[in-house]
Amino acid sequence: MSWALVERLRERFPEVEPFPREAPHEAGAPVGRPGRHEARGPTYHTPGAFVPAARLLEVARVLRDEAPFGLDYCSFVTGVDRPEQDLVEVVYHLFSMDERHELLLKVRVPRRDPRVPSVSALWPAANWHEREAYDLLGVVFEGHPDLRRIMMTDDWEGHPLRKDYVYQEPRWLVDLGAQRQREIEGLRLGDRA
Amino acid sequence: MALRTEELMLNMGPQHPSTHGVLRLVVTLDGENIVDVVPDIGYLHSSVEKMMEYRTYLQNVALADRGMDYLTALANEEGYLLAVERVGRIEVPPRARYLRTIMLELQRLSSHLVWLGTWGIDLGATTVFLYCFRERERILDLFEQATGGRLHHVYFRPGGVYEDLPDGWTDRVLAFCDEFLGRVDEYHELLTGNPIFLARVQGVGVLPRDRAIAMGACGPVARASGVDFDVRKAFPYEAYGELAFDVPVFQEGDCFARYRVRMEEMRQSVRIIQQAIAKLPDGEIRSKVQVNVKLPRGEAYARTESPRGDLGVYLVSEGEDAPYRVKIRAPSFSNLFALTEMMRGWKVADVIAILGSVDIVLSDVDR
Amino acid sequence: MSAQAPPPIPTRIAPIQTAVDILDSLPGGSVVLSKVEYLLNWSRAASLWPLTFGLACCAIEMMAAWAGRFDLDRMGVIPRATPRQADCMIVAGRCTIKMAPIVRRLWEQMPEPKYVISMGSCATCGGPFYYDNYSILKGIDQVVPVDVYVPGCPPRPEALIEGLLKLQEKIKAEPFLRRAVPA
Ligand code: SF4
Numbered sequence: 001m002s003w004a005l006v007e008r009l010r011e012r013f014p015e016v017e018p019f020p021r022e023a024p025h026e027a028g029a030p031v032g033r034p035g036r037h038e039a040r041g042p043t044y045h046t047p048g049a050f051v052p053a054a055r056l057l058e059v060a061r062v063l064r065d066e067a068p069f070g071l072d073y074c075s076f077v078t079g080v081d082r083p084e085q086d087l088v089e090v091v092y093h094l095f096s097m098d099e100r101h102e103l104l105l106k107v108r109v110p111r112r113d114p115r116v117p118s119v120s121a122l123w124p125a126a127n128w129h130e131r132e133a134y135d136l137l138g139v140v141f142e143g144h145p146d147l148r149r150i151m152m153t154d155d156w157e158g159h160p161l162r163k164d165y166v167y168q169e170p171r172w173l174v175d176l177g178a179q180r181q182r183e184i185e186g187l188r189l190g191d192r193a
Numbered sequence: 194m195a196l197r198t199e200e201l202m203l204n205m206g207p208q209h210p211s212t213h214g215v216l217r218l219v220v221t222l223d224g225e226n227i228v229d230v231v232p233d234i235g236y237l238h239s240s241v242e243k244m245m246e247y248r249t250y251l252q253n254v255a256l257a258d259r260g261m262d263y264l265t266a267l268a269n270e271e272g273y274l275l276a277v278e279r280v281g282r283i284e285v286p287p288r289a290r291y292l293r294t295i296m297l298e299l300q301r302l303s304s305h306l307v308w309l310g311t312w313g314i315d316l317g318a319t320t321v322f323l324y325c326f327r328e329r330e331r332i333l334d335l336f337e338q339a340t341g342g343r344l345h346h347v348y349f350r351p352g353g354v355y356e357d358l359p360d361g362w363t364d365r366v367l368a369f370c371d372e373f374l375g376r377v378d379e380y381h382e383l384l385t386g387n388p389i390f391l392a393r394v395q396g397v398g399v400l401p402r403d404r405a406i407a408m409g410a411c412g413p414v415a416r417a418s419g420v421d422f423d424v425r426k427a428f429p430y431e432a433y434g435e436l437a438f439d440v441p442v443f444q445e446g447d448c449f450a451r452y453r454v455r456m457e458e459m460r461q462s463v464r465i466i467q468q469a470i471a472k473l474p475d476g477e478i479r480s481k482v483q484v485n486v487k488l489p490r491g492e493a494y495a496r497t498e499s500p501r502g503d504l505g506v507y508l509v510s511e512g513e514d515a516p517y518r519v520k521i522r523a524p525s526f527s528n529l530f531a532l533t534e535m536m537r538g539w540k541v542a543d544v545i546a547i548l549g550s551v552d553i554v555l556s557d558v559d560r
Numbered sequence: 561m562s563a564q565a566p567p568p569i570p571t572r573i574a575p576i577q578t579a580v581d582i583l584d585s586l587p588g589g590s591v592v593l594s595k596v597e598y599l600l601n602w603s604r605a606a607s608l609w610p611l612t613f614g615l616a617c618c619a620i621e622m623m624a625a626w627a628g629r630f631d632l633d634r635m636g637v638i639p640r641a642t643p644r645q646a647d648c649m650i651v652a653g654r655c656t657i658k659m660a661p662i663v664r665r666l667w668e669q670m671p672e673p674k675y676v677i678s679m680g681s682c683a684t685c686g687g688p689f690y691y692d693n694y695s696i697l698k699g700i701d702q703v704v705p706v707d708v709y710v711p712g713c714p715p716r717p718e719a720l721i722e723g724l725l726k727l728q729e730k731i732k733a734e735p736f737l738r739r740a741v742p743a
Contacts, residue, residue, distance in 0.1 A: 042511075043491035045279050072406050075496075076522040080509055091507065093494055093522070097406055097420055100427050104494065125409025128530045136242075151235035151559060152695065153658050160694045161243055167694040173657060176664070177702045184705070215615055215659055236659045237616060240695045247692040259688055259713070263617035307620065310627075326627030333624075344617055344714050556616050 002047040002101045008068060009049055009103075013059055016051055019044035019104075046093075048104025056107055057117045063094060063103065064122050071096045071103060074123035077130050079137040081111070081162050088114040090139055092126075109139070118144035136161040200228060205544070213311060213548070214555030216529075222541055230536045230544070232529055238559040245519040250277055250351055250486050253516070258345040261504075261521060262557035264307055266342075267293075267300040268499035270349040273519075275430055275495035276508035277351050281488040285431075286477040289353035294432040295366070295469045296339070296348065298462040302373070303332040304500035305455050309380060312452075312549035316393055321380060328376055331369055338362055351486055353479030363470045370463045377459050384452075394448035398535040398547035401446055408531035412502020412524050413458065414551055416442050417450035424498035436468045448550035455552070458500075487514045494522075501525050501552060525557035580737045597736045604647065604736070605728040607636040610677070611646035611670065613663065616653030618680035618714045625717035632717075637724055643667075648675035648707075648727060650720070654682030654689055655697045667704040675707040675731070676700075677723050684709045 006018045020041060051059050063069045071094035080089040092105040107116050118141035120127040130141040131150040138159035141147060149156060158165050206217040215236035221229040241260030245253045257273040258266040271293060278285065285293075306325040313321030333343045338359050340346040348355050384390050400410065405418035415422060423440040425433040441457035443450035488510040496505040502524030511517040528551050535547050583589040614622055625632045626639060640646045643666045655663055667676065678700055681687025686698035700706065707730060710723035 041490065042509075043280075043489065045491060045493035074409060075494075075503070075505055076507070076520060078507065078520040080518045091520070093505070093507070097422055100422075102494075123409070124407050125527060125530060128526065149235075151238040153235075160240060165694070170657060173660065173697075173702065176660075180702060180705070214619070236656055236662075237654070238656055238658070238695045239616075239654060239689055240693045243694060244689070244692045256688065259617060264620065307623075311623075323628050326624060327629070330624070330627070330629045343716065344620060 002103060005069065005101055005103055006047050006049050009059070009063070012062060013051075013055065015055060016049045016059065018049045019047065019106075044104075046102065046104050048106060050106045050108065053107050053109055053116050056105075057119070057122075059105070060092075060119050060122050063105075068099075069096070069103075070099055071101075072123075073097050074119070074125045074129070075102075077119070077126050077133055079114075079133045079139050079161070081137060083111065083163050086111045088137060088139060090114070090116050090133065092119070094123075114139045115142055116140075117142050118147075120144055135159070138162065198223060203541070206233075213553060216553070216555055216558070218544070218548075220536075220541065220544060225540045225542075227536050227539050227541060227544065230533050232532060234526075234529065234555070234558050236559065237555045239556070241560045242519050242521060245516055247515060249514050250488065250516070251484060253519075254349060254351075255345070255347045258347060260556070261523065261560060262499065262501060262525065262554045263344065264304045264554050265300050265500050266345050267296050267348060268304075268497065268504060270347070271297055271431070272495060272497045272499065272504045272506045272521075273508075274349050274351060275497060276493050276506040276519075277488065279493040279495050280491045280508055280510050281351070281482075281486065283352045283482055283486075284480050285353055286480055287432075287474045288476045289478045289480075290431045291469050291473045292354050292358070292478065293349060294436070295466055295473075296336075296346075296354075297431070298465045298469070299332055299335065299366070301462045301500045302459055303329050303336075305459050306332070308455065308500075308549075308552040312552075313384070315545045315549040316390060318384065318387070318390065321383060324376075324380060324383070328373060335362070335366055335369065338365075350479060350482070352482040353477070355479075357478050363473065366466060367470060370467055374460065374463055377456060377463075381456055391449070393543075393546050394452060394550065396445075397448045397543050398539060398550065399446045400531060400535045402444075404534050405446070405531065408534050409527035410502075410531040411527055412498070412500075413451055413454040414502065414528045414531065416440065417454045418446035419444040422503075424496050424503055428496060430495075430497060432469060432472075433465075435472070436465050438465050438468075448546055451550045451552075485514050487512060488516075496522075499524055501554065501557060502528060521560050523557045523560055525553040525555075526560075529553050529558050576737070593737060594735075597734075598732075600736050601732045601734060604673075605731040607638075607647075608724060608728065608731075609638050609640050609645060609647050610724075611643050611649045611666065612639045612641070613649055613651045613666070614653060615651065615655055615659065616680075616682065618652035618683070621714040621717055622650060622652045622679060622720060625720045630717040630721065632721065632724070635721070635724065643669040644671065646670050647673070648677060649704075650677045650679055651683045651700050651704075652679040654680075654687065655700050655703075656695050657697055658695070660697050660700075660703045663700060664703045673734075673736075675727055676704050677708045677710060677720075677727060678706045679710045679720055679723065680715055681711060681713045684711065687713055 010016050063071045073095040075093040075095050078091050087108050088111050090107040095102045130144055133139045134147055135149040135151050201222045203220040203222055217233040219231040239260050254270050257269040261269040306329040310322035310325035340348040400418045402419040405415050421442045426440055438461045441454050490512045492509040494507045504524050505522035507520040508516055509518040583593055678684045683700045689696040708723045708727045710719050712719050
């Protein structure tokens with residue numbers, strides 16, 4: 001049902017590239033055998049399409065406002081970091097409350113400087129999701145009203161969901177831990193009991 | 194002569210008895226009136242999505258219990274496993290599907306009971322809390338007999354459930370269900386018979402339908418605003434397609450409507466459990482899936498109806514034995530964003546009533 | 561009361577300290593002191609008012625411990641929502657790095673003598689969130705001193721009650737008037 005929607009979108013915007021659909025899987029094939037699936041490309045179980053970043057706002061507006069799409073609900077915005085392809089994929093999930101169909105949009109942006117236009121003017125719900133993607137993956141949403149970190153503290157360094165992120169305890173925590181250690185040593189434990 | 198007033202910033206939380214966890218609300222007040230509310234979240238961000246990338250599909254079940262919404266551990270497992278099973282094309286035998294349905298609905302009861310109890314405390318009705326937890330303990334006993342855990346169960350597995358039911362369990366559940374329907378009426382009378390309660394919730398915190406959709410509200414919050422959408426009906430999973438139940442929808446969009454949606458959902462859950470037990474088929478409870486299962490490359494977005502709303506899991510697999518990326522679309526996160534919309538223009542005393550009626554769980558918001 | 565008692569560390573309330581010192585030096589004075597301490601400790605242990613620091617899943621079990629079946633009130637343990645009225649702090653659940661300064665601040669706001677119960681594996685050591693994690697504090701004892709650790713994920717309400725009983729034992733055994741006060 002929704003794959004038809006992807007086709008309609010492609011008719012409207014030729015530069016939109018639908019997710020490749022593979023032939024239906026052989027029924028009853030064993031799952032989880034290592035090595036069997038590696039050559040094959042990924043299977044997309046949820047219908048969707050790749051959209052160039054430059055056209056995103058235009059596509060999004062059509063998807064929201066025009067029949068037959070009418071996708072009035074933005075479920076989430078997130079990103080997938082792919083260092084081997086030097087890409088960050090920004091993923092949008094859209095849904096229509098009336099028609100009950102859904103669509104994934106993927107925007108591929110360079111990993112070095114990931115920038116996409118913000119859709120939070122179209123779907124206010126995307127506001128926090130974009131902030132989260134900015135916080136955890138470093139994707140900059142241009143035109144976002146309030147692009148701040150949402151999960152981590154404001155002075156956090158790095159974007160934790162990047163694949164090459166290395167965790168470092170913040171300075172104040174290391175200092176506090178050391179202070180606690182000194183306190184324990186000065187306490188003469190056992191005196192209190 | 195115009196009175197010169199100044200706006201006041203009020204900081205609620207993160208350690209506050211009625212923020213239901215570690216939520217910080219920055220409330221801007223003009224006198225008694227709320228001008229703006231800015232929730233500040235992230236105080237319970239537990240990096241679940243990152244951790245899931247380093248654990249096998251089976252280990253992640255235990256993580257889904259804890260890292261996501263802790264009141265609805267089984268609903269999290271379901272959301273995560275639905276995505277795994279979709280990507281891996283794993284079949285779930287019929288008995289397991291029914292077992293899962295029963296457990297999910299019991300979980301919905303226990304979660305709604307916590308909501309009702311804590312909301313009662315927020316509104317000053319401590320008795321409700323004691324009543325609700327009395328019934329909740331009985332549900333937890335049932336859980337404990339079947340899954341071994343009170344809060345965190347790790348009961349579902351890729352391709353089924355961990356163990357079959359103990360002897361006589363279904364009878365105990367049915368007995369509980371019969372009693373519970375009466376209890377729901379009891380709570381309802383206790384609360385709605387109280388004019389103070391009604392005055393504090395009726396017509397307060399209205400969220401109109403179009404704003405609910407735009408702000409991404411889901412679950413009971415959206416249904417109280419007239420959005421007729423329940424994942425169990427729209428995209429049936431497990432055994433929901435084979436069972437009869439109603440989706441309560443109210444048009445008012447106020448706190449009282451949210452309350453009524455959840456009360457009605459509890460009655461419907463009992464109905465689902467009773468039907469599922471009557472129809473419970475025999476047979477396998479788990480299809481053959483390796484412990485260290487490797488999924489083929491692919492990605493899927495699976496959505497379920499957790500007690501808090503539309504819980505989705507977007508799973509990307511790269512052919513390894515661990516997911517490449519998991520995105521948890523948390524219902525509380527979206528509902529909390531809609532909170533600003535509900536609160537604007539109300540009095541400061543309504544903050545707590547409205548916040549409680551949204552039923553957020555901070556672990557779900559922050560993950 | 562060992563043979564080589566450590567040099568006295570001044571408590572904060574000087575007049576009481578002086579009185580205690582005088583009493584202690586009198587013949588039989590320490591016996592009297594012990595009795596007074598026994599009374600004080602008994603009353604302190606029997607009305608332990610914790611500041612409930614519910615952070616995550618463990619907080620639900622903590623709530624259950626106050627509800628009908630387990631009923632912590634019967635032990636004189638009454639939850640407080642403010643640090644100023646609390647004797648001890650129950651940190652229930654995982655604590656993030658973002659939350660850690662707040663835990664510390666609330667602990668600092670509690671009046672002496674104060675105790676901390678760390679409920680659950682997460683509060684104790686990071687628990688299930690120890691590895692591959694970038695936001696959870698690996699144990700709240702990095703920021704506040706902990707008296708009783710309650711293991712479990714989540715600990716059952718019985719386990720929390722046991723933890724509180726252990727804390728009562730600890731309180732009862734303290735030389736309250738002559739205790740060393742951490743700087
Ligand atoms: S110890 Fe377990 S139950 Fe407690 S907060 Fe941590 S994960 Fe949750």
